[in-house]
Amino acid sequence: MDIRKPIEVKEAVSRVMQFASLGKREEIDFHVCDGRRLAAPIMATNDVPSFHKSPYDGFALRSVDTVEASSENPIKFKVLETIGAGELSKKQLAPFEAIRIMTGAELPEGADCIIMFEQTGMFESQGQAFMEIYAPIPKDHNVMKKGSEVQEGEEVVSEGSLITPGVKAVLATFGYRKVMVSKQPIVGVLATGTELLEIDEPLEKGKIRNSNGYMVCSQIERAGAEYKYYGKLPDVLEESYQKVKNILDEVDILITTGGVSVGDFDLIPDIYKKLNAKLLFNKIAQRPGSVTSVAVKDETLLFGLSGNPSACYVGFELYVRPVIQTALHNKTPFLQRTKAQLMDDFPKPSSFTRFVRGYYRFGSNGLEVYLAGQDKSNVVTSLAHSTCFIELPGGSEGYQKGDFVNIILTDHIQGATEF
Amino acid sequence: MDIRKPIEVKEAVSRVMQFASLGKREEIDFHVCDGRRLAAPIMATNDVPSFHKSPYDGFALRSVDTVEASSENPIKFKVLETIGAGELSKKQLAPFEAIRIMTGAELPEGADCIIMFEQTGMFESQGQAFMEIYAPIPKDHNVMKKGSEVQEGEEVVSEGSLITPGVKAVLATFGYRKVMVSKQPIVGVLATGTELLEIDEPLEKGKIRNSNGYMVCSQIERAGAEYKYYGKLPDVLEESYQKVKNILDEVDILITTGGVSVGDFDLIPDIYKKLNAKLLFNKIAQRPGSVTSVAVKDETLLFGLSGNPSACYVGFELYVRPVIQTALHNKTPFLQRTKAQLMDDFPKPSSFTRFVRGYYRFGSNGLEVYLAGQDKSNVVTSLAHSTCFIELPGGSEGYQKGDFVNIILTDHIQGATEF
Numbered sequence: 001m002d003i004r005k006p007i008e009v010k011e012a013v014s015r016v017m018q019f020a021s022l023g024k025r026e027e028i029d030f031h032v033c034d035g036r037r038l039a040a041p042i043m044a045t046n047d048v049p050s051f052h053k054s055p056y057d058g059f060a061l062r063s064v065d066t067v068e069a070s071s072e073n074p075i076k077f078k079v080l081e082t083i084g085a086g087e088l089s090k091k092q093l094a095p096f097e098a099i100r101i102m103t104g105a106e107l108p109e110g111a112d113c114i115i116m117f118e119q120t121g122m123f124e125s126q127g128q129a130f131m132e133i134y135a136p137i138p139k140d141h142n143v144m145k146k147g148s149e150v151q152e153g154e155e156v157v158s159e160g161s162l163i164t165p166g167v168k169a170v171l172a173t174f175g176y177r178k179v180m181v182s183k184q185p186i187v188g189v190l191a192t193g194t195e196l197l198e199i200d201e202p203l204e205k206g207k208i209r210n211s212n213g214y215m216v217c218s219q220i221e222r223a224g225a226e227y228k229y230y231g232k233l234p235d236v237l238e239e240s241y242q243k244v245k246n247i248l249d250e251v252d253i254l255i256t257t258g259g260v261s262v263g264d265f266d267l268i269p270d271i272y273k274k275l276n277a278k279l280l281f282n283k284i285a286q287r288p289g290s291v292t293s294v295a296v297k298d299e300t301l302l303f304g305l306s307g308n309p310s311a312c313y314v315g316f317e318l319y320v321r322p323v324i325q326t327a328l329h330n331k332t333p334f335l336q337r338t339k340a341q342l343m344d345d346f347p348k349p350s351s352f353t354r355f356v357r358g359y360y361r362f363g364s365n366g367l368e369v370y371l372a373g374q375d376k377s378n379v380v381t382s383l384a385h386s387t388c389f390i391e392l393p394g395g396s397e398g399y400q401k402g403d404f405v406n407i408i409l410t411d412h413i414q415g416a417t418e419f
Numbered sequence: 420m421d422i423r424k425p426i427e428v429k430e431a432v433s434r435v436m437q438f439a440s441l442g443k444r445e446e447i448d449f450h451v452c453d454g455r456r457l458a459a460p461i462m463a464t465n466d467v468p469s470f471h472k473s474p475y476d477g478f479a480l481r482s483v484d485t486v487e488a489s490s491e492n493p494i495k496f497k498v499l500e501t502i503g504a505g506e507l508s509k510k511q512l513a514p515f516e517a518i519r520i521m522t523g524a525e526l527p528e529g530a531d532c533i534i535m536f537e538q539t540g541m542f543e544s545q546g547q548a549f550m551e552i553y554a555p556i557p558k559d560h561n562v563m564k565k566g567s568e569v570q571e572g573e574e575v576v577s578e579g580s581l582i583t584p585g586v587k588a589v590l591a592t593f594g595y596r597k598v599m600v601s602k603q604p605i606v607g608v609l610a611t612g613t614e615l616l617e618i619d620e621p622l623e624k625g626k627i628r629n630s631n632g633y634m635v636c637s638q639i640e641r642a643g644a645e646y647k648y649y650g651k652l653p654d655v656l657e658e659s660y661q662k663v664k665n666i667l668d669e670v671d672i673l674i675t676t677g678g679v680s681v682g683d684f685d686l687i688p689d690i691y692k693k694l695n696a697k698l699l700f701n702k703i704a705q706r707p708g709s710v711t712s713v714a715v716k717d718e719t720l721l722f723g724l725s726g727n728p729s730a731c732y733v734g735f736e737l738y739v740r741p742v743i744q745t746a747l748h749n750k751t752p753f754l755q756r757t758k759a760q761l762m763d764d765f766p767k768p769s770s771f772t773r774f775v776r777g778y779y780r781f782g783s784n785g786l787e788v789y790l791a792g793q794d795k796s797n798v799v800t801s802l803a804h805s806t807c808f809i810e811l812p813g814g815s816e817g818y819q820k821g822d823f824v825n826i827i828l829t830d831h832i833q834g835a836t837e838f
Contacts, residue, residue, distance in 0.1 A: 030618060034637050046622055048799070057682050084684040086614025088625045102682045104614050104726070106625035149798055157803045164830070165637035166802030169728055172630040173799050177619045195505025195523050199449060200596045203465055206507045206525035211591040218453050218584035263476050263521045265503040307523070309588055338781035362757035362833075366785050379568055380467070380592050383585030384576045387833065411583070413830050414781075414806070 004262070004283035006290060009318070009353050013419045015280045016319050019296050023252075023327035024183040030171055033163050033179045037224065037328045040180040042157040042170055047147035052107040055144050059120060059131055060111035061098040063139040071134045074121065079129035083108065098131060107143055114142035160329040162413065182329040185225045187320075188251035189216050190244070192233045192259035192267060193307055211380055212257040212312045216305070219316045223324045225253075233259070233267065240267050241274045248275075248300055252327070255320060258307025260291045268293065268304045277302055285352045285394060289315045309380040314355045314389065317410050325415060332415030340367035340407045342390070347398040354394075357386035360407055369407050387411040423681070423702035425709060428737070428772050432838045434699045435713055435738050438720050442671075442746035443602040449590060452582050452598045456643065456747045459599040461576040461589055466566035471526040474563050478539060478550055479530035480517040482558040490553045493540065498548035502527065517550060526562055533561035579748040581832065601748040603645045606739075607670035608635050609663070611652045611678035611686060612726055630799055631676040631731045635724070638735045642743045644672075652678070652686065659686050660693045667694075667719055671746070674739060677726025679710045687712060687723045696721055704771045704813060708734045728799040733774045733808065736829050744834060751834030759786035759826045761809070766817040773813075776805035779826055788826050806830040 007015075025039035054060065061077055069075040077098035083089050085104030093099065093110035101107070101114065120131045150156060156174070157167055163181070171179060191213040199209055213229060220227040230247055233240045233256070247254060259268040260282070272279055277295035282304075284292055288311035293304035301323060305315040317335060325333030340360055348354075357372040369390055373382030391406040392399060399405060426434075444458035473479065480496055488494040496517035502508050504523030512518065512529035520526070520533065539550045569575060575593070576586055582600070590598060610632040618628055632648060639646040649666055652659045652675070666673060678687040679701070691698055696714035701723075703711055707730035712723035720742060724734040736754060744752030759779050767773075776791040788809055792801030810825040811818060818824060 030633075034640055042803075050622055050627070051625055057680070082683060084613055084682075086612060086626050102684060103680065104612070104627075150800055156800050161803070164803070165634050165641060166732065166805055168637040169630040169634035169732075169799050170803045172618050172633040173628055175618055175620075175622070175628055193505060193523070194503055199591050199594055201594075203469055203594070206470060207505050208469070208523070209592055209594055211588040214449075214591040215584045215588035218587040221453055222584060261476070261522065263503075264501060265521060313585065313588075336781055339783075339785075362755055364758075366758075380588050381569055381575050384461075384580070384583070384589045386585055411832050 006283040006285040006352070007281050009284055009286050010419060012281055012284045012292075012294070013319065013322070016294055016301065017322060017326070019299065019301050020323040020326035020333070022329055023185050025180055026183045027178045027180050030177050030179055033171070033181060034168065035224070036163050036179075036181040037330055038157060038159050038161050038163065038167070038180065039182040039329050041155045041159045042167070042174065042176065044150045044152050044154045044156050045174040047152050048150040048173065049144050049146055049148070052146050053144040054101045054103060054105050054107060054114050054142065056114065056116050056142060057102050058114045058116040058142065059098040060093075060101045060108050060114050061137070062093055062095065062111060063113045063137050063141065065096050066133060066135075066137045069133050069136050074132040074134050076130055076132045079131055112139050112143070113137045116142065160331045182327065185252040185324055185327040186228055186250070187220045187225050187253045187255060187324070188228050188230055188247050189213055189220070190230045190233050190247070190254070190256045192256055194235055194265065196232055212305075212307065212309055215309065215313060215383070216255055216257060216316055219313070219321070220324070223321045224328050225324045235265070237267055237270055237274070241271050244271055245275065248297060251300070253301050253303070253320065253323065255303045255305060255316070257305050257312050260293045260304040260306060272302065272304070287350060287352045287354045289355075290352065292319065294319060309383060310357060313383055317389070318355070322419070330415060332417050334416040334419045336409045336412050336414050336416050337391070337406055338367065338409070339404050340369040341365070342399055342401055342403045342405050343368045344371045345399070345401050346371065346390070346392065349397045350392060350394055352394045354392040355389040355408070356392060357382050358390040358407065359385055359387040360409070367407070369405065425702040425704040425771070426700050428703055428705050429838060431700055431703045431711075431713070432738065432741070435720065436741060436745070438715050438718065439742040439745040439752070441748055442604050444599055445602045446597045446599050449596050449598055452590070452600060453587065454643070455582050455598075455600040456749055457576060457578050457580050457582065457586070457599065458601040458748050460574045460578045461586070461593065461595065463569045463571050463573045463575050464593040466571050467569040467592065468563050468565055468567070471565050472563040473520045473522060473524050473526060473533050473561065475533065475535050475561060476521050477533045477535040477561065478517040479520045479527050479533050480556070481512055481514065481530060482532040482556050482560070484515050485552060485556045488552050488555050493551040493553050495549055495551045498550055531558050531562070532556045535561065579750045601746065603643060604671040604743055604746040605647055605669070606639045606644050606672045606674060606743070607647045607649055607666050608632055608639070609649045609652050609666065609673070609675045611675055613654055613684065615651055631724075631726065631728055634728065634732060634802070635674055635676060635735055638732070638740070639743070642740045643747050644743045654684070656686055656689055656693070660690050663690055664694065667716060670719070672720050672722070672739065672742065674722045674724060674735070676724050676731050679712045679723040679725060691721065691723070706769060706771045706773045708774075709771065711738065713738060728802060729776060732802055736808070737774070741838070749834060751836050753835040753838045755828045755831050755833050755835050756810070756825055757786065757828070758823050759788040760784070761818055761820055761822045761824050762787045763790045764818070764820050765790065765809070765811065768816045769811060769813055771813045773811040774808040774827070775811060776801050777809040777826065778804055778806040779828070786826070788824065
């Protein structure tokens with residue numbers, strides 16, 4: 001039997017990441033850019049505000065007219081008109097004239113300060129509106145100056161950022177009808193295994209429905225890429241090889257599930273050989289997913305994920321996801337790792353690093369993490385409840401409730417710059 | 420002027436949530452269900468495994484034949500054939516016969532235990548394969564028993580759960596070609612404001628581009644609902660009223676941005692009156708967004724969000740989002756709240772509760788939170804960098820770097836059962 005030498009997880013990630021590269025850019029419509037990543041920074045196309053603006057409802061006036069004002073000596077202003085946001089005053093303020101101005105409106109010509117309604121007295125005399133003030137107002141008081149928030153030409157949001165509602169507000173503010181985003185890499189998915197039935201086939205003796213293929217497609221989508229599902233590989237090497245070879249012309253990354261062990265029916269190692277692909281590794285010191293294999297053919301990464309659901313899931317998140325994130329221009333392509341307190345016992349000793357499916361909670365003393373059901377690599381239902389991996393270093397005798405452990409968040413948007 | 424009495428944030432949330440209700444269900448195709456929420460639990464439609472299964476590559480045999488085995492007394496078995504995953508053996512094991520079996524294959528008739536290759540001796544004699552063992556093997560050893568993970572009829576994933584890759588694996592495992600999900604509520608969006616230009620219009624003096632409308636649409640999408648954007652309300656009450664009235668027939672929830680203050684051009688309060696809608700509140704003891712108003716007309720919630728971008732953003736996340744999440748059958752409809760250490764000074768005193776836009780990081784000593792730029796309610800660019808609200812209770816004199824504060828996560832999938 002073929003004896004494989006396991007490499008460390010960090011080394012495996014690093015070998016894969018040597019072949020990760022920035023993906024192409026494309027310009028898409030503003031209305032459909034949610035959840036994509038910027039492939040160019042957003043630059044301010046105008047000052048914000050783009051004019052001297054009133055942040056309150058009040059009166060615009062000349063500060064020079066207010067110098068002598070006091071409660072003993074109120075100063076009276078003639079109110080010329082009212083302007084709302086979006087309206088412009090055509091008047092030029094003369095001494096002791098004011099304009100009633102609403103929130104968001106532009107400061108009228110000649111005015112250099114604003115006083116809020118509440119600080120004035122208002123009255124009418126012979127059909128003419130007046131107001132009076134009881135204290136001097138400094139120049140620029142209550143005026144949001146043109147460019148005080150952002151100046152034209154400034155970088156406002158950096159390349160690689162996720163397009164969130166806040167980023168959309170910025171894009172709209174600066175009139176980005178078209179948005180430069182990273183192109184979504186196309187990731188091919190191929191399942192292997194005589195035992196696999198498709199989702200709509202009735203169960204047969206000795207067979208199981210293909211869950212890995214669909215799960216990986218869903219992981220690809222969650223990671224921001226596009227998937228192409230190619231169904232099942234034939235059981236025969238020559239046909240399988242031809243199929244893989246053809247698919248390589250259509251995808252940026254290829255994932256296979258299953259067939260990577262050293263069992264009699266595991267075709268993937270032979271396909272890699274026949275393709276003349278460069279093997280990066282075929283054994284990792286981790287559980288589950290120790291047989292995860294990665295090869296490169298003409299700069300295309302071929303990920304041979306395990307056929308066990310949990311191992312397949314872990315293999316995708318640890319090795320495929322950062323490659324997709326890099327292609328998407330994300331500067332934090334790795335999953336977020338943090339500390340959490342273990343809330344269950346995990347008594348199993350392990351010589352390899354373990355990635356145990358867990359779920360975390362925000363407790364009153366920080367993050368808490370629980371085991372997501374049974375930890376066997378072929379237990380599919382625990383994946384439904386998993387929001388993180390509990391990372392347990394090799395060489396341990398097991399862990400107890402209360403221990404602090406590293407967790408790797410799989411349900412979280414924020415990433416990390418390093419594995 | 421209309422004097423409004425502010426109510427507490429918690430009270431405002433609770434008034435709104437009295438009108439939140441479970442949304443309808445719909446059955447959709449498995450292939451497009453990612454990111455939706457289950458409106459019925461996933462029940463196991465078969466046992467998992469659905470047959471006695473081998474978790475390893477090894478030999479299947481009868482435990483009764485192994486009782487006398489020891490290193491001094493190896494027991495020899497005739498190897499009848501090899502079966503891979505998905506294949507069935509047609510043989511019935513006789514005493515001292517074994518079948519070579521690969522991971523995932525069904526235990527052959529008559530066999531009741533499995534021994535791994537590594538623990539056997541293998542040899543050939545006259546073209547016939549044999550193996551021998553050196554220790555007794557207990558019944559059921561290395562056999563994954565039918566139903567040992569899940570039994571048919573068990574609930575595997577609960578109603579209201581988000582459909583993640585792990586949930587998709589479960590759906591595929593149990594042959595759910597169609598999936599019962601919650602229907603996405605339709606949320607109408609109307610902007611108000613004479614000052615608003617559309618995204619593709621050139622900037623004019625005194626005007627700004629409408630960012631709130633698009634931002635809210637993006638927030639709706641992120642919250643899992645569908646939006647219908649109706650553009651700008653006319654400046655005239657009667658026309659605006661008619662437009663709102665017509666839209667109410669087409670949406671489950673209506674959001675307006677702007678026009679809720681007591682300024683001269685704020686039409687929303689008058690529209691609510693004319694509609695004969697029941698006003699839940701029009702002033703909240705919070706910053707930003709104190710003028711956020713909510714009314715109900717024939718069980719449809721009308722959210723009058725502030726025209727200031729940050730206030731609008733906060734108003735959506737605090738008040739609209741949990742209503743959408745409830746409609747989607749999410750049992751944790753509120754945003755996750757947790758403690759974090761403030762990494763910037765925030766010296767401003769405040770009598771009202773503040774929701775300061777911040778971003779959080781997973782630090783080595785727990786969560787850290789930073790201010791996302793300038794904290795003015797009309798600063799749109801800070802929203803692009805915000806991943807949480809820093810919740811600062813009213814009556815404080817300000818906060819210093821190092822203080823522990825509550826943060827409310829706006830970028831996170833996990834929710835909370837309470838505000």
